[in-house]
Amino acid sequence: MSIVITIFESKDKLMLRTHTCGELTIHDINIHVTLSGWVHRTRDHGTIVFIDLKDRYGITQLVIDYSDHPELKPTVDIIHSEYVIQGIGIVRKRLEGTENSNITTGFIEVELVKVNILNTSKTPPFPINQIGGEELIRLKYRYLDLRSNRMLKIMELRHHTIKFIRDWMNAQGFWEIETPMLMKSTPEGARDYLVPSRVHPGEFYALPQSPQQLKQLLMVAGIDRYFQIARCMRDEDLRADRQPEFTQLDVEMSFVEQEDVLQTIEDLMTALVPAVTPHKRIRSPFPRMTYHESVERYGSDKPDLRYGLELVNVGDLVKDSQFNVFTAALTKGGKVQTIRLPGCASYTRKQIDELQEVAKIGGAKGMAWMAIEANGTVRSPIAKFFTPEQLQALQSAADADPGDLLVFVADKPAVVAASLDKVRREMGKRLKLVDKDEIVFGWVVDFPMFEWNEESQSWDAMHHPFCMVNPEDVEKLLHNDLEGVRAASYDLVANGYELASGSIRIHDREIQQRIFDRLPYSPEEIQQRFGHMLDAFEYGAPPHGGIAPGVDRLIMILADTDNIRDVIAFPKTQKAEDVMMNAPSAIDDVLLNDVHLSINKSIKSSKE
RNA sequence: GGGCCUGUGGUGUAGCGGCCUAACAUGUCGCCCUGUCACGGCGAAGAUCGGGGGUUCGAAUCCCCUCAGGCCCGCCA
Numbered sequence A: 001m002s003i004v005i006t007i008f009e010s011k012d013k014l015m016l017r018t019h020t021c022g023e024l025t026i027h028d029i030n031i032h033v034t035l036s037g038w039v040h041r042t043r044d045h046g047t048i049v050f051i052d053l054k055d056r057y058g059i060t061q062l063v064i065d066y067s068d069h070p071e072l073k074p075t076v077d078i079i080h081s082e083y084v085i086q087g088i089g090i091v092r093k094r095l096e097g098t099e100n101s102n103i104t105t106g107f108i109e110v111e112l113v114k115v116n117i118l119n120t121s122k123t124p125p126f127p128i129n130q131i132g133g134e135e136l137i138r139l140k141y142r143y144l145d146l147r148s149n150r151m152l153k154i155m156e157l158r159h160h161t162i163k164f165i166r167d168w169m170n171a172q173g174f175w176e177i178e179t180p181m182l183m184k185s186t187p188e189g190a191r192d193y194l195v196p197s198r199v200h201p202g203e204f205y206a207l208p209q210s211p212q213q214l215k216q217l218l219m220v221a222g223i224d225r226y227f228q229i230a231r232c233m234r235d236e237d238l239r240a241d242r243q244p245e246f247t248q249l250d251v252e253m254s255f256v257e258q259e260d261v262l263q264t265i266e267d268l269m270t271a272l273v274p275a276v277t278p279h280k281r282i283r284s285p286f287p288r289m290t291y292h293e294s295v296e297r298y299g300s301d302k303p304d305l306r307y308g309l310e311l312v313n314v315g316d317l318v319k320d321s322q323f324n325v326f327t328a329a330l331t332k333g334g335k336v337q338t339i340r341l342p343g344c345a346s347y348t349r350k351q352i353d354e355l356q357e358v359a360k361i362g363g364a365k366g367m368a369w370m371a372i373e374a375n376g377t378v379r380s381p382i383a384k385f386f387t388p389e390q391l392q393a394l395q396s397a398a399d400a401d402p403g404d405l406l407v408f409v410a411d412k413p414a415v416v417a418a419s420l421d422k423v424r425r426e427m428g429k430r431l432k433l434v435d436k437d438e439i440v441f442g443w444v445v446d447f448p449m450f451e452w453n454e455e456s457q458s459w460d461a462m463h464h465p466f467c468m469v470n471p472e473d474v475e476k477l478l479h480n481d482l483e484g485v486r487a488a489s490y491d492l493v494a495n496g497y498e499l500a501s502g503s504i505r506i507h508d509r510e511i512q513q514r515i516f517d518r519l520p521y522s523p524e525e526i527q528q529r530f531g532h533m534l535d536a537f538e539y540g541a542p543p544h545g546g547i548a549p550g551v552d553r554l555i556m557i558l559a560d561t562d563n564i565r566d567v568i569a570f571p572k573t574q575k576a577e578d579v580m581m582n583a584p585s586a587i588d589d590v591l592l593n594d595v596h597l598s599i600n601k602s603i604k605s606s607k608e
Numbered sequence B: 001g002g003g004c005c006u007g008u009g010g011u012g013u014a015g016c017g018g019c020c021u022a023a024c025a026u027g028u029c030g031c032c033c034u035g036u037c038a039c040g041g042c043g044a045a046g047a048u049c050g051g052g053g054g055u056u057c058g059a060a061u062c063c064c065c066u067c068a069g070g071c072c073c074g075c076c077a
Helices: A070-077 A135-140 A142-146 A149-171 A212-220 A258-276 A291-298 A324-331 A349-361 A388-398 A413-430 A471-478 A509-518 A523-537 A551-558 A589-594
Strands: A032-044 A048-055 A058-065 A084-093 A108-119 A194-196 A204-206 A225-233 A245-254 A288-290 A311-313 A335-341 A368-372 A405-411 A441-445 A450-453 A458-461 A489-494 A497-504 A544-549
Touching: A032 A058, A032 A108, A048 A084, A058 A084, A070 A108, A135 A142, A142 A149, A149 A225, A149 A245, A149 A258, A149 A551, A212 A225, A212 A245, A212 A523, A212 A544, A245 A258, A245 A551, A258 A441, A258 A489, A258 A497, A258 A544, A288 A291, A291 A311, A291 A413, A291 A441, A311 A413, A324 A335, A324 A405, A335 A388, A335 A413, A349 A405, A349 A413, A368 A388, A388 A405, A405 A413, A471 A509, A489 A544, A497 A551, A509 A523
Parallel strands: A058 A108, A288 A441
Antiparallel strands: A032 A048, A032 A084, A048 A058, A084 A108, A194 A204, A225 A245, A245 A544, A311 A335, A335 A405, A368 A405, A441 A489, A450 A458, A489 A497, A497 A544
């Protein structure tokens, strides 16, 4: 994305800079300029010295010629990398043959008549523009890492993305409304970050896990179309794509059905991607599949749709085989699925063992395999348990050709899915099936309304308790057939990430009550936790629904990184620590007293 | 709470039972150099190998514990 930025009103006034370091070209020859920036690199040739001066906009070469300006030597001699300096001089065309076509300013240089040191710098603890290396040291000096070309580019992309979203949402009639950061704790869902109240001893605010309830109340208020670039906090363990605080594009719309919400977000993404990352390709329209179909075909509710490697259910084909592992799993209500790995029949025992370890991460106890040799014969430790007809049927079902490897997992459906999902993702990488310049979005719809919680032996709302039931399944709800009840909820997935999640909400008090009846809450609990919502719904709640795309994950995909820390200016480590500021940290007893807290003496700070 | 991986001068790596009195690159410091752009040349300083314990005649190297970071499972309406 190229944009014109006018920063300087007058080039004649005395100022710290007249141009940026990425601005001067062959058209500026012979003008007097003042540049300020950081010293990227110096090249000292004794009588002539080159300084690459950098800022956010680019790099410009400064030249100091001691034969013309010997008085500059004492200053230039003490200049080092990352010093902040100001160079005053004249733009010159570079000598024939010394141009640098790698940078836009490479055909000019600034011949200095004066140089000022605006600030010195210690030697950086790591090479700023060299990528890779120990991340911890970069996080500790995050402001230096951010100074790198790579990070500045990502921050720029993030800015453009959010700016585009704001403009686009505005053009579609959405209002951006801020909601409180100090909210009420609602015990279901993620663990809350808590803020003790000084005024109300023993009571706490919670930081929002999302503005979910508030955006619904805004619909009751008649805002009609709302969005917010909202910060959300969840006190749960981190992952490569999860931070304790993250940013959502929170959206809610009134008088809409599922289709309206999906189309809105699909339109946004379809406009956004080419605008901020022209080199990325997307597929339109976004494919849709049910949750059930997604898990059946990919083993996941957030499949990477850039490649196939689909799961094939072969339960029917193996149920009469002599292989006890398969038949026992089927008897116990489990399933047997396979993935065809093209061209992998030559895999060594070691490679297969590695893949088996990958499957085990998903919970599988083992992974069976069959290699279809080039001549068509089957090489497999389990081949002896199958008749030739069964072997043939398996190959046909999996569409296997000579040279392919089939891997099987048999277990409970959830274990088979999780295990083969891991195998599929691993092989997508190994077989280089992903094109990093392609983004394949997809909609996963018809999520189950309820989820059985083994721990509490009760049914939980899978999305949240205000999520609308699929109208076709209201009967099942009434008959307490909760497992089959589908929700009017949907996820946007992209390249294997869950990018957004949303639903149509219940605006009917009656249905809402029926949902609560099925959840393990007493009427008192419901009133205490959700009373404000239920009250509001009695004052003319319009039909409404919404969605919340994760901004950080979106930018991860746009920026070609697989780590969420890369797209957040000041992220936290996996233990949710800010190693730059050293947060969290112990606090003074006086402050604790103010909020009526005392620390359990048996607890030691992790930093002592 | 659990599993796996990583930890060697400032930084990035090599070394993986004795050739290690720990190597290389880069950075840093000093001297030289008029056209470089990862400038070049000469020279110097800099790590007891995350920490502790053990095995061994001998440990950066093997074992145990521990700390830190990362990835994953659980968790994340």
